[in-house]
Amino acid sequence: GASGIDSIQEDEDGYVFDFPYDVLGDFPALRKPKLTFRKLVVEDWSFSEINLDLRMHVDNEHASNLTFQRFAYNLQLGNTEVITGVAEELNDTIAGSSEEGSTEGASEEISFTGQGNKILNLPIKIDLAQAGQSVLSLLQGNNNLNLSLNGEVDVETPFGVATLSVDETGEIDVEF
Numbered sequence: 001g002a003s004g005i006d007s008i009q010e011d012e013d014g015y016v017f018d019f020p021y022d023v024l025g026d027f028p029a030l031r032k033p034k035l036t037f038r039k040l041v042v043e044d045w046s047f048s049e050i051n052l053d054l055r056m057h058v059d060n061e062h063a064s065n066l067t068f069q070r071f072a073y074n075l076q077l078g079n080t081e082v083i084t085g086v087a088e089e090l091n092d093t094i095a096g097s098s099e100e101g102s103t104e105g106a107s108e109e110i111s112f113t114g115q116g117n118k119i120l121n122l123p124i125k126i127d128l129a130q131a132g133q134s135v136l137s138l139l140q141g142n143n144n145l146n147l148s149l150n151g152e153v154d155v156e157t158p159f160g161v162a163t164l165s166v167d168e169t170g171e172i173d174v175e176f
Contacts (some may be wrong), residue, residue: 033146040139062157143174152166
């Protein structure tokens with residue numbers, strides 16, 4: 001056909017498209033990027049709120065870049081109350097993994113510094129009136145803090161926006 005699709009049939013699962021050739025090599029399934037905690041930076045604090053920056057390393061096995069847009073999260077520091085929030089307009093682009101063994105175009109590799117292209121920064125605002133002052137003393141007293149993060153993150157992929165669920169627990173260094 002004119003659109004490059006040979007035929008369209010409908011079956012019980014929906015529509016089946018027969019492409020005359022394999023457009024993208026093998027069709028890329030969206031593999032879930034792996035998030036690991038790097039550090040928790042206390043940007044600033046007052047009597048009423050704390051601004052944190054949760055830095056996570058993202059292992060993106062895709063060849064293509066992923067842009068993290070919006071993160072709705074539940075965060076628990078140690079055994080404090082769960083802190084809930086939404087980080088809008090993240091716009092952190094995590095570079096895709098370059099093809100194995102490809103030296104071509106290595107000079108024009110993504111010009112991020114070091115690991116910069118693999119770090120997702122999640123800004124977290126904690127209202128101390130709701131979360132209680134114990135959160136600040138917990139942060140101040142800990143180099144290794146137990147952290148539990150779950151929620152949903154909207155990621156822009158070459159195939160549209162996907163919503164990924166996140167559920168991570170681990171220890172993290174706190175930095176002031």
